[in-house]
Amino acid sequence: MRSASTQDKEKQIIELFVRDESSAMDKLYNEYADKLFGVCRRYLTDYDSAQDALQDCLIKIFTQFKSFEYRGQGSLWAWLNRIAINESLLFLRKEKTSAFIRTGNELPDTCDDEPPVNDIPIETIAELIRNLPKGYRTVFNLFALDGYSHKEIAQMLGIKEYTSASQYFKARNMLARMIKQYRQKQQQ
Numbered sequence: 001m002r003s004a005s006t007q008d009k010e011k012q013i014i015e016l017f018v019r020d021e022s023s024a025m026d027k028l029y030n031e032y033a034d035k036l037f038g039v040c041r042r043y044l045t046d047y048d049s050a051q052d053a054l055q056d057c058l059i060k061i062f063t064q065f066k067s068f069e070y071r072g073q074g075s076l077w078a079w080l081n082r083i084a085i086n087e088s089l090l091f092l093r094k095e096k097t098s099a100f101i102r103t104g105n106e107l108p109d110t111c112d113d114e115p116p117v118n119d120i121p122i123e124t125i126a127e128l129i130r131n132l133p134k135g136y137r138t139v140f141n142l143f144a145l146d147g148y149s150h151k152e153i154a155q156m157l158g159i160k161e162y163t164s165a166s167q168y169f170k171a172r173n174m175l176a177r178m179i180k181q182y183r184q185k186q187q188q
Contacts, residue, residue, distance in 0.1 A: 043088035136171035
């Protein structure tokens with residue numbers, strides 16, 4: 001028997017919620033909890049904080065599911081992903097330290113060469129991203145992985161647009177150096 005397509009799974013979960021079935025939460029959890037935890041983990045380096053953010057995320061999803069509007073294939077995941085990002089950002093805001101490294105308004109004229117990453121395990125790439133400073137990591141995730149513009153990121157984080165662009169640029173450079181260091185260690 002073939003597994004159901006993503007669209008079929010989405011529709012099935014939505015139908016369960018619409019019918020107020022008790023299995024709706026279990027089905028959603030089984031299908032999306034690991035992916036949502038992965039989103040939280042990209043933003044939060046502390047494993048326990050990421051688990052707490054996931055729990056808050058799931059509570060929000062379960063209590064606000066009636067506000068979800070299906071807009072076609074992938075819209076459920078987009079909605080869930082957005083909640084996970086927002087809950088992760090809330091956890092980051094609760095931390096007392098400033099997330100952003102301020103070194104001036106100007107971006108450097110050049111960027112380090114970006115090394116290829118296709119032969120590096122995805123878990124290693126994720127760990128390298130988690131090792132970026134909080135501000136770099138947050139903007140890198142929002143821009144490179146979640147597709148937000150610097151204007152949107154600035155609004156979400158309460159920073160200036162050029163700060164977002166600068167943090168992303170610096171994150172890319174730092175990540176490139178980290179990848180080079182990783183490769184050097186692998187060759188030893």
